[in-house]
Amino acid sequence: MPLPAEFASLEPFSDWILVTERERYAKRLASSMAEMQAFYDAAFPLLEPATTYLEQFPVDSLPDPERNLLLLMMSLVTVSFPVEVWKQARVPDSGAAYLDLVSEPAV
Amino acid sequence: MPHFAKPAEGSWTEHYPELGTAPVDYTDSIDPAYYEAERKAVFRRTWLNVGRVEQVPKTGSYYTKELAVVDTSLIIVRGKDGEIRAFHNMCRHRGNKLVWNDFPGEEVKGTCRQFTCKYHAWRYSLNGELTFIQQEEEFFGVDKSSYGLKSVRCEVWEGFIFVNLDPAAQPLADYLGEFAKGLEGYPFHEMTEVFTYKAEVGSNWKLFIDAFAEFYHAPVLHQKQAVKDEADKLLRVGFEGLHYELHDPHAMISSWGGMSPPKDVNMVKPIERVLRSGLFGPWDRPDIEGLDPLPPALNPARHKAWGTDSFHFYPNFMLLIWAPGWYLTYHYWPTAVDRHLFEANLYFVPAKTAAQRLAHELAAVTFKEYALQDANTLEATQTMLKSRVISEFPLCDQELLLRALHKVTADYVKEYRDAAAR
Numbered sequence: 001m002p003l004p005a006e007f008a009s010l011e012p013f014s015d016w017i018l019v020t021e022r023e024r025y026a027k028r029l030a031s032s033m034a035e036m037q038a039f040y041d042a043a044f045p046l047l048e049p050a051t052t053y054l055e056q057f058p059v060d061s062l063p064d065p066e067r068n069l070l071l072l073m074m075s076l077v078t079v080s081f082p083v084e085v086w087k088q089a090r091v092p093d094s095g096a097a098y099l100d101l102v103s104e105p106a107v
Numbered sequence: 108m109p110h111f112a113k114p115a116e117g118s119w120t121e122h123y124p125e126l127g128t129a130p131v132d133y134t135d136s137i138d139p140a141y142y143e144a145e146r147k148a149v150f151r152r153t154w155l156n157v158g159r160v161e162q163v164p165k166t167g168s169y170y171t172k173e174l175a176v177v178d179t180s181l182i183i184v185r186g187k188d189g190e191i192r193a194f195h196n197m198c199r200h201r202g203n204k205l206v207w208n209d210f211p212g213e214e215v216k217g218t219c220r221q222f223t224c225k226y227h228a229w230r231y232s233l234n235g236e237l238t239f240i241q242q243e244e245e246f247f248g249v250d251k252s253s254y255g256l257k258s259v260r261c262e263v264w265e266g267f268i269f270v271n272l273d274p275a276a277q278p279l280a281d282y283l284g285e286f287a288k289g290l291e292g293y294p295f296h297e298m299t300e301v302f303t304y305k306a307e308v309g310s311n312w313k314l315f316i317d318a319f320a321e322f323y324h325a326p327v328l329h330q331k332q333a334v335k336d337e338a339d340k341l342l343r344v345g346f347e348g349l350h351y352e353l354h355d356p357h358a359m360i361s362s363w364g365g366m367s368p369p370k371d372v373n374m375v376k377p378i379e380r381v382l383r384s385g386l387f388g389p390w391d392r393p394d395i396e397g398l399d400p401l402p403p404a405l406n407p408a409r410h411k412a413w414g415t416d417s418f419h420f421y422p423n424f425m426l427l428i429w430a431p432g433w434y435l436t437y438h439y440w441p442t443a444v445d446r447h448l449f450e451a452n453l454y455f456v457p458a459k460t461a462a463q464r465l466a467h468e469l470a471a472v473t474f475k476e477y478a479l480q481d482a483n484t485l486e487a488t489q490t491m492l493k494s495r496v497i498s499e500f501p502l503c504d505q506e507l508l509l510r511a512l513h514k515v516t517a518d519y520v521k522e523y524r525d526a527a528a529r
Contacts, residue, residue, distance in 0.1 A: 021471075047381050054461035062461075070461050077468050080378040081476055085331065092331055094479035096486075099449075101475070103303040105457070107464070 003072070004065045006053060007046060013039045016075035017068045021101040024078040029089050036079040036089070043076045062107070070107055111349050111363075111408070118504045119351040126510050130499035135513055136311035137493050141520065142444035148523030149422050149516060150176045153356075154262075154269040154282045156424040156438065157183060161266070161299050162216070163191055167233055170216035171196055171206050176441045177272055181259060182206050182222070186233040193261035193270045194235050198224040199254040205231070222256075231256050266295050285354045286418050289404025290428075294397035298433060298454040302471045304478070305450050310485035312423060312439040312447040313512055318481045319437055320419055320508035322346045322362055328480055337374045350408040351507050356421035356515040358508045361407055364414010367431050384466035386473045387414055388431040391466075393456035398432050406430075419508060421515060432456065435474070445489050451478065 001014040016039055018024045028036065050073055057066050082089050114122040121128065135141050157172045162183070169184035180196035182205065198205045203226040208215050221238065222231045230239035235256035240246060260271040262279035264287055269279050280287065308315060318324070326341035333341060350361040367387035372380050383390040392398060405428055406413040418426045425437040433455045440448040453471055458464035492498075502510050 044377065044381075047378075051382075051460075051462040051465060057461070059458050059461050059464050066461075070464065073461075073465055074468050077378065077382070077465065077472050080376065080469075081472070084376045084378060091476050091479045093328070093483060095483045097306070097308075097479045097483035099304045099306045099451075099475050099478055099482065101302060101471070102305050103301065104471075105300045105302070105464070105467070 001068050002065045017071045024075050028078050040083040111347050119507045120504050130501045131513050132499050133492050134498050139444045144520045148519045151272045153422050154271045154279050156267050156269050158268045167218045171214050193259040194256035200229050290402050292402045297395045297456050300455040300457040302453040308449050310489040312441040314485050315439050317509045321506045323505040349410045353511050358511045359418045361416045363412040382466050382469045384469040388429045388433050388470045389466035392432040
């Protein structure tokens with residue numbers, strides 16, 4: 001799963017390149033805080049450079065490496081709650097509740 | 108001393124004296140007989156929103172809608188004349204479900220030139236006429252013109268498709284009334300990037316409406332979502348709506364929303380600062396017509412801190428319009444007295460850049476974090492209500508919409524029961 005050359009430092013985290021929210025959320029629930037923190041620490045400083053870099057492409061026709069970068073940053077959004085707020089993978093006080101994203105804008 | 112002005116009567120609730128201020132009886136959320144009455148009195152008689160016109164973009168586009176609450180399945184389809192129609196999803200020959208794939212209970216969508224029954228290949232045009240009977244000569248004078256699909260009242264308001272099982276129902280626009288009139292012209296049609304969420308919830312349908320019809324809970328239940336100083340301040344101050352309004356049977360609450368963009372970026376999380384988005388949506392408004400000025404029903408208090416308006420179109424459709432230019436819908440489809448299917452849709456102007464797409468993603472992810480906390484309180488409430496240890500509960504002035512929901516439902520049920528007794 002190649003990334004644009006400028007973002008090659010994120011390749012160790014390419015298992016976070018996931019197409020659907022369901023996959024991203026499942027990986028969040030299956031990950032330890034240490035794993036999510038490591039991904040966040042590597043990716044967060046590159047979030048702003050990535051959005052600036054991706055400006056040059058229309059979002060509905062991204063080449064593969066750029067699409068991978070966007071998907072990776074969507075996973076960063078998914079783990080931002082556990083890392084920045086919850087200190088755990090699950091939403092506190094959410095118990096057995098679930099909410100499936102059954103249809104989402106394609107990337 | 109309220110932060111925002113209340114009506115001359117001293118409270119929003121007393122502005123509507125028919126509601127009273129007494130504790131509210133929640134037996135209506137656990138009683139199976141009451142639920143059976145609601146199905147007939149409410150869901151068979153009111154206009155139900157079943158989708159948007161974007162779901163049937165061209166001739167022959169269709170989708171099915173399973174409505175357990177009224178024991179039917181519907182086909183919504185756009186005909187050759189461009190009209191959108193609704194039919195019971197049932198073949199006239201021997202009652203087979205007409206449109207479905209592998210599993211009869213699952214909703215399907217697609218595009219076709221006609222509907223053909225899987226069972227004996229009877230065919231129907233897009234406007235419901237029976238056009239073909241397999242081995243027609245074997246039948247005994249079946250007049251095809253009398254065997255079209257059974258239609259259901261179907262009308263469209265601002266791109267929202269509604270159905271009504273009552274052939275004698277008043278027109279949709281009359282039913283939706285003043286709120287709908289005051290929302291006309293909002294650019295719903297520009298907001299076609301959709302996130303659809305579904306869940307099955309172990310509570311009465313009214314309890315989830317209750318949860319989203321007040322924000323009194325927000326500083327408490329969701330306090331861990333904000334950064335610490337902000338959470339403490341929110342909890343200390345509590346919640347007050349900017350404005351409340353009822354137009355029987357519908358209702359609205361208008362709320363402030365200082366978070367989009369926040370006055371001080373230190374109030375929000377690091378990811379929100381970079382992506383310029385959060386619970387109230389992207390901070391940067393989309394570049395479309397129709398957001399300034401807004402239609403008159405929005406921000407009725409004309410308050411500069413306005414953030415979002417929630418309209419509850421009775422019985423089970425909520426429409427939330429957010430200051431930064433996007434909207435959200437909730438649907439609550441009962442399946443039993445203590446169960447319902449919850450559906451939420453978030454609608455944005457389609458992203459042109461990755462930054463916009465990520466801003467939408469953050470709003471959607473944040474929505475889910477909040478909604479999971481909301482949903483999880485419901486089963487807990489349902490099980491305790493079922494104990495009948497306590498059945499009457501005091502509602503505060505910020506819970507006006509809940510009082511209205513339970514009263515309006517009681518009115519519909521009473522009218523139905525009285526008519527049945529006559």
